[in-house]
Amino acid sequence: MTAIVVALAYxxxxxxxxxxxxxxxxxxxxxxxxxxxxxxxxPDDWACPLCGVTKADFEPHDVQPVQRRAAAAQPIRPASRRGEPGVVIVGA
Known part of the structure; x- marks a missing residue:
C-alpha cells in the first residue's frame, strides 16, 4: 500500500x-x-506578540495579488521648429 501525502498551502x-x-x-x-x-x-494560550490578545482574536488573511494597471499613454508632441518658443515647466 502506498501512502499519498498532500501538502497543503501555508x-x-x-x-x-x-x-x-x-x-x-x-x-x-x-x-x-x-x-x-x-x-x-x-497552543490556545498563545498570545499576539505585539498586543497580547488571544489566538481567538485572529482571523484568516487571504492575500490577493495586486493587479497593476497599464500606464496611460502619453501623447507624443512633435519637436518644436527653430524660432518657436520652447515650453518651460516650473515647479514640476
Whole structure:
C-alpha cells in the first residue's frame, strides 16, 4: 500500500486588534513556534506578540495579488521648429 501525502498551502492569519500577520510558513520564533506550524496547532494560550490578545482574536488573511494597471499613454508632441518658443515647466 502506498501512502499519498498532500501538502497543503501555508495560510496566514491576521490579528484583528493590531494587524500582526501570523504566517504558518514562518512560525513565531520569539514564542518558540517553529516554521511550518499550522495555526490550529498553536497552543490556545498563545498570545499576539505585539498586543497580547488571544489566538481567538485572529482571523484568516487571504492575500490577493495586486493587479497593476497599464500606464496611460502619453501623447507624443512633435519637436518644436527653430524660432518657436520652447515650453518651460516650473515647479514640476
Amino acid at each position: 495560510r496566514q492569519f491576521i490579528c484583528r486588534a493590531c494587524g500582526l500577520i501570523y504566517d504558518e510558513a514562518k512560525g513565531d520564533a520569539d514564542s518558540g513556534i517553529a516554521p511550518g506550524t499550522r495555526f490550529d496547532d498553536i
